[in-house]
Every structure is written in structure tokens, then in C-alpha cells.
Amino acid sequence: MVQQRQLIVAEQRDVTPDLRWLTLEAPELTRSVRAGQYLLVRCAEAGSYDPLLRRPLFVAATEPALGQIALLYAPNERGLAWLARTRAGDTLDVLGPCGRGFTLEPRTRTLLLIGAGPGLAALLLLARLAAAQQVAVTLLAGAANAELLPPAYLLPGEVEYQTFVPWQLSDFIAPGGTAATSSYNLPAAIAWADQVAVALPNAAAPALAQLIRTTKFRWERGFASALLEGPLICGVGACGVCGIELRKGIRMLCSDGPVFDLRDLP
């Protein structure tokens, strides 16, 4: 189900020189949207189809009391640059929310989040939702430069937030699943966590899975999930561009994911 909605911009501001925080009036979404779900935002004037494709943006925050949701993005290409010029009171044409997001397991009391890139926005929402349920949350965030990292004030104060700049995937996880970072004890963090959620380049998944395998004595379904990268065009599995090979066969990233249990990844 992909619903078309006209959402009004409540506010838009820079949270760093490279990141925009876009707040939308969306009372009907504040309680239903899940971390890891995304909106397909039309980034062109009405009547224009340039650019043709919508931009997928993860929901980064919900404020049920205000009836608002927020998106976090880097306006680093022409569609998102157009979006960055919209102002309070403008109406945006969006489809969604789309896809399957993260599930916070009822038994989870300690949650480890690891992210880099656009998927970090989804982890912000997951951190907020988990903290609201008294879950202890650690968020490890990496980026090429500090301006691409969400500022700490976007997170609840009780979330432990560690940043890594400049960040390389191999700082966290070396090929073969050994913990490669000299600055952070990732195996200890995995051992601490009841649940792990990541939004990392897809190449990290096998090594992360291996690291979990060697760190955790038992690794149950639901313990670790990953938001995968890839094209998110139609949001419903119709156009066929986003197929990914999982252990159980081909799945569509846009509608079966973009969040998958790490155990299902090849």
C-alpha cells in the first residue's frame, strides 16, 4: 500500500552545514510510522518531472503531541537541493510511508545502533523510540566529515552517542569479522547489547554477521537487523529494480525491506 499524501512543511533548518532537518505536519503518521520506513518525496515543481524520480528519505523523528514528523537529509544532489529550498507552509507531495522498518523486540533493554550515511536518520528515530521505552541505547555514527553527522541534540540525552570522523568501514569491522577499530571495543558493545540495528554500507553485513557470531554465544532471530542500501524507486516492489539475493531467495529492498534480519543476509 503506497498512499499519496500532501504534507505541509512546518519548518526546515540546517542542523549542520551539510544536513537539513525538515519537519512536516503529518498527524496521521506520528504513531504509525516505524524506524526504517521511508517517504518517497517528489522533488520537483508541480507539473514538472525533472527530476523524474522521487527521493527516498527516512523518518528521523516523530512528535505525536505536535502531529509532526521530521526528515534528515544531505542536500547533495539536485532533487534534494530543490527540497532544501522549500519553506514553512509549502506543500510536499509524498508517497508512503514505505517499506518494513526495524522492530524493537519487547525483551530488549540494551540497544546498539551503528550507522553511516542516509540510514542514520532511521537510527535516530529508533534511538528516540527505544529511549522512550527506557531502553539503554548506544549509537555509533560515522561520516567522512563532522558536518555529515547528526548533532547530539537531536537525540534524547540518555542515548550514548559516539562519533567517528573520518570514518572508514574497516574502522569498525575488518573483513572476516574481526573487530578492527583501535578506538572502540565493538565486540564488547555487541556483548552488552540485547539487540543490534545497523545502517551501514551493504558490504559490512557479512563481516558484521561474522563478528556477532564470534561474540555472542547464541544469536537468535531478531537480535541483529540491517537497513540495506539500494535503489528505492517505487516503494511497492512493482518496478523490479531493487531485487536483492537473500538466503531465502530474491527479495525486493523497497517493499520487503529495506530492513532485514542479519541472519537472512547471504
Next chain:
Amino acid sequence: MIELAPHNPYGLSIHIPVLTAAGCFGYGVEYANSIDITRIGAIVTRSTSFYAQRQSQPRLIETPAGVLLTGTWPNPGLAYVLRHYAPIWASWSTPVIVSIVGAGADEYAAIAAELEGVEGVAGIELNVALHAAHAAQITSAVRAATQLPILVKLPPSPEAEQLAQKVARAGADALTLFAPFPAATPDPNTGALVEGWLLGPATRPLVQPMLRTLAGQLSIPIIACGGIAQSSDAQQALVAGASAVQLGSVLLNTPQAAFQIASALAHYQPT
């Protein structure tokens, strides 16, 4: 009602001259819960081969007012489609036209034979983009295999006029003009030129004059396809001589455009 296969024993009547184009609306079922499918003239499915095509890595690269498709498009294969989707189509009042693709005339004919008599399948569209030179031969083979209405989607080319006449003589009931344009654009990641198929509103000014020329020469219905994104675009195609239009890339942006444009054309009367 608009008849897209006036010489076919089954016929192919649509109540609104707006169809979805192959590849941009899945198998229709993906949108059944979010779009009022009864308000669309007909649905053309994703192109389907006899056996599943899974190992492909298709890409969409954005271009000015369009996208370049590269790679081959996956599909779950005919048996899966018939088992999972045809029973759903059978419950719809909107006709479903199955787009088919094969390695050669034999595979096209084999698929067509399997589709004959399947409840929920109102017609076939032949995707011959990779076999344009053999389009007439493929059409003949499919005609021999089924009585279902056959649409043939031709690629745009200087030979389109000749090809269209040949395909019409080979037994096509209607022509879809046109498939996406062969094109190339730099890969945004590497800068290397990538070849593929261009679709989107950017192609509409190219389609329009070719459509006008061909419409006056063919005795079978034409369905216009290529860059139609608004109701005014659709009206221009109908004025140029098309019996109906297919919506493609616009549905990647806004699937609801299918019924928005259809609604705008609901009372359109050809002049």
C-alpha cells in the same frame, strides 16, 4: 467503449483510453490496495519470460526529465505469474494485458499458447525491443499460437513505418508506439558511458511526430506510449490519431497518475 482489437474474435474493449505501460506498474497487484484499478482502461504487466529471469542487475539512471534503463529486467517467470497473479486479475473488471518477452519466436509462441484461455488475461503485448528485426516473424508465431488480442510494442527507429506495416500484416491487433529509445548517459558513479533505454517526459517531443505520421498510415489501432505525464499530453496523442495511451515513467513518480489522467480523459470524445 474503445475497441483496441476490432478484428479479433475476443476483442479488447476498454472504457477509458488510458493503460499502464509494461514495467512501470508491476503486475498491477502491487497497487491493488492503494489505487482504484477500475478507473484505469487496462493494465499492461511487467514483461514476462517463460522461465524466471532472476540474475539480472537492472539500474535506473536519472537523466534530465527521464531515466535510462540498463541491464535486463527480472521477472518471476510465466508459471509463477499464472499461479499467483492471474486468479487476482480474474476478479477485476479492468482488462490485464500480459507483456511477454522471449529469446526468439518459439519462446514467444510458447508463452502465448500458455496464456490462451487463462481467465484474467485479456490480451498479450509483445516486447520485441531486442528483436525488432524479427518483430513480424515473432508476431506471426504468436498469432499462430493464440487467438488472444496481440499488441506489439515497437521500438522507435527510422524503419518504424515499414516495421509497423509488416507487423500489422503478420497479425497484430494493435501497435504500441513506442518502446523506450536506445540511448546512453554517463554513469553517475564512474563517468563511463552507459547504454540503455531512455524513457520519460524528455522523449515525448520525439514520439509525437512519429506517432502522427504512422497514425495516418495504419489500419489497426495505435496506443501511444512515450513520455506522457499529464492529461494534456494524453489528449495530444489522441488527437494525433492514437486510440489510447500508455503511461510509463510517470507512474514511477506518481502511480496515482494512472487514474488521475484517466479521470481527466473519462469524458474525452475524439473529434
